[in-house]
Amino acid sequence: MVSSDLRGQAAREIHAVLPDRADDLARLQLIADGGVPVVTVVGKYNHGKSSLLNELLGQQAFAVSDKRETVVLAHSVQQGVRWLDAPGLDADVGSEDDRHAFEAVWLHADIRLFVHAAKEGELDARERALLADLLDDDERSARQTFFVLTQADQLADDEELDWVHAALAAQCKEVVWRAVSSTRHRKGQEGGKSLLVERSGIPALLASVRNALDRVPQARAHEAARLSDGIRAALSEHRAAQAALLDTLRASQQRQRADFDRGLKVVIGKAGVDIEAMLNALGTDHAIVPDSAKDRYASTAGKRERAHLQIAYSRACIAIDGFLAGHGIIELPSEQRTAASSINSVMIAVLGISVKFRKDLRRMFCEAPGRERMQRDFTHYYELSVGRKALSQRIIDVDAALSAADSALDALNTLIAST
Incomplete structure (x- = not known):
């Protein structure tokens, strides 16, 4: 078994030769170090990321506020899973919280939950760019991304929800959006209303995430092989x-x-x-x-x-x-x-x-x-x-x-x- 110190030294030696592969090296080192699976929630601020995490975990582990609350890499480890709440996509490029968002999505995450508030309708340019990058990365790395339509309860009715689905499908046909409502789930839990809990979409999303967590070891092995092959090819070249x-x-x-x-x-x-x-x-x-x-x-x-x-x-x-x-x-x-x-x-x-x-x-x-x-x-x-x-x-x-x-x-x- 190779120690963490030796792996760190190895990564530094490779980085000295291939400084442009720093991100791939960091990810490969994290995989090599092992550790619990990581689920990252990413999206614009005030789109219900923290509320979604709290409902998935069944406890108030993440701060929820109408103002911009998550400006650092907030996390919670529950039942052998590390959950990350990344700063919003609205972070200024090059800022500290933008760097935290990058680390959460591309360095740490095994599973990504890309959230978009239903009331916003179509994705903006930065969301579309991230969505495309996530789809490409899922194809290459075998990491898994779920696209979640949050705050569905804020729409007038199912017809309006269907309209939002159609608008999003026009932007990216290959994405399946999972509509959820953290508010409905919490009210259903507090009131013992199982139908409301089910209608919130949270239980179905949580079941999908758990299934995905079971596949993390296999996905990490695939990703490690891909990263190491790419780095080896670059070193050989x-x-x-x-x-x-x-x-x-x-x-x-x-x-x-x-x-x-x-x-x-x-x-x-x-x-x-x-x-x-x-x-x-x-x-x-x-x-x-x-x-x-x-x-x-x-x-x-x-x-x-x-x-x-x-x-x-x-x-x-x-x-x-x-x-x-x-x-x-x-x-x-x-x-x-x-x-x-x-x-x-x-x-x-x-x-x-x-x-x-x-x-x-x-x-x-x-x-x-x-x-x-x-x-x-x-x-x-x-x-x-x-x-x-x-x-x-x-x-x-x-x-x-x-x-x-x-x-x-x-x-x-x-x-x-x-x-």
Whole structure:
């Protein structure tokens, strides 16, 4: 037997994945928790809901008044049945009593008594909408709704009652309305007039409700199966979507990395070929000869060659930097930046600012270890770029969502284990 705490935890895990199924989950949890059958009376205020409940129960369990009395979820448990008197349909949408009415009709109820005062004649728009919803729900969930025409004693005669029946039938042909009078029933009970009691319609309605109560366990089992199947299908669909998204993101991550690795290798390789050709075309290495103090302001062969080397180096850097910028690699990660913003560049971090000697250019661009180091270091910063980090986080989030969906499917088994 699964404990109530475990079922509650299971419901929370499912709700975290399917927040839009909160109402279905709440109903399924109530069914799983068991408890006595629930009969809810719903309708507009001042249509005799509370009086009807009192006559069905045979005691004054619910407050009766000409003013709006029921603004909360009033209830009474009698003979193994919980009876609910919901706030009237006139409640403002979004108000607290409107929420109580919703809970009474859709969350708690196994059996609904939809009441409409006979003197009002036809249903209004909100009553018609609720009636249609109740009929649809009865078909899906196997819950049972009785449509009750209250305050029949306030009509002039049976002919007027027939007219009301006809008007209601024109609005919804498939509904059978049960005319009742709480006043007649009470007077008949107090006066010992069995015929008046019978004519009130209350005994016949009570007998139908009792028969319906006998079918509640079967109806709950049907409803639990329908709800759990629907939630399982939604979870499975959600899981499949997350799995497909995860595969797509991982494939994109791998494809981007492969494109980057391949493209960077080409750019570095071309820079190396150009620099090697340039170096091989040079003659005497003047750059290694240091300038003397008298050459400080003079143009020397060493200065000219070092400038030539710097130009070749800059061209290689421009080509690599353009490639990196195309992949979103510009600045250093925030944790590596310094106060000098001008040097917070990936290019400077990997290659430095300048190159003065042939051996340095050759080591960096023409020899395999140098090219491999550049490939490795630039790739490191590529993985730290904003776009790559966002993609990695997205993959982590979707993977977590997939795990949550798996946990929710297991939780659903826990939730329905005792239904």
